[in-house]
Each structure stands twice: as structure tokens, then as C-alpha cells.
Amino acid sequence: MSEIKHYANVDEKLSLDKFCVDEENAHIELVENPSPEEFQKLVIACPASLYRYGDEGEMLFDYAGCLECGTCRVICGKTILKKWEFPQGTMGVEYRWG
Numbered sequence: 123m124s125e126i127k128h129y130a131n132v133d134e135k136l137s138l139d140k141f142c143v144d145e146e147n148a149h150i151e152l153v154e155n156p157s158p159e160e161f162q163k164l165v166i167a168c169p170a171s172l173y174r175y176g177d178e179g180e181m182l183f184d185y186a187g188c189l190e191c192g193t194c195r196v197i198c199g200k201t202i203l204k205k206w207e208f209p210q211g212t213m214g215v216e217y218r219w220g
């Protein structure tokens with residue numbers, strides 16, 4: 123008989139991480155008026171769901187909660203990002219078990 127293993131889902135794993143948000147210095151900034159097609163790619167691809175649409179369909183982004191994976195940088199680069207760098211010093215994500 124096969125053994126049933128329990129794996130934590132992504133939300134459970136992410137909830138273990140700790141974030142120290144640098145309120146004074148955004149480590150990611152978007153260009154003005156990003157291309158909707160490029161933005162849509164990141165709505166789908168960002169593992170932290172930081173690219174999303176508001177109630178009126180406006181494009182929203184918040185760098186707090188960033189996992190520093192670089193996916194948005196690789197996929198869209200300068201077509202949508204004005205700035206992408208790692209957070210300074212002790213800022214940013216601190217991964218816990220997961």
C-alpha cells in the first residue's frame with residue numbers, strides 16, 4: 123500500500139517567511155504606463171501575486187512581499203521595470219523552512 127504524504131501548499135509555505143520592508147526605498151519600481159500585455163504576464167507569473175488588478179481594472183503593484191525571485195526581471199525586463207535590485211542590507215525576505 124502506498125504511503126500518503128502531506129505537502130504544505132504554497133500559501134502555507136509563504137506564510138512562514140518573514141519580510142522586512144524598506145519603506146524608504148522601493149527595490150522595484152515600474153515604468154510609467156506599463157504595457158498591459160507585459161503587465162498581464164506578471165499577473166500570471168509573479169509567485170507572490172504582487173502584480174494585480176484593482177476593482178476598476180487598474181494595474182497595481184506593491185513591492186512589499188517580494189520573494190526576490192527575479193521572475194519579473196527575466197520575463198519583462200525594462201519593458202515594465204524602471205528599477206529592479208535586491209533590497210538593502212537586512213531588508214527583504216527572510217526564508218524560513220519550506
Ligand code: SF4
Nearest residue numbers: 168188189191192194
Ligand atoms: S522578484 Fe519575484 S516575487 Fe518579486 S515582484 Fe518580481 S516576480 Fe514577484
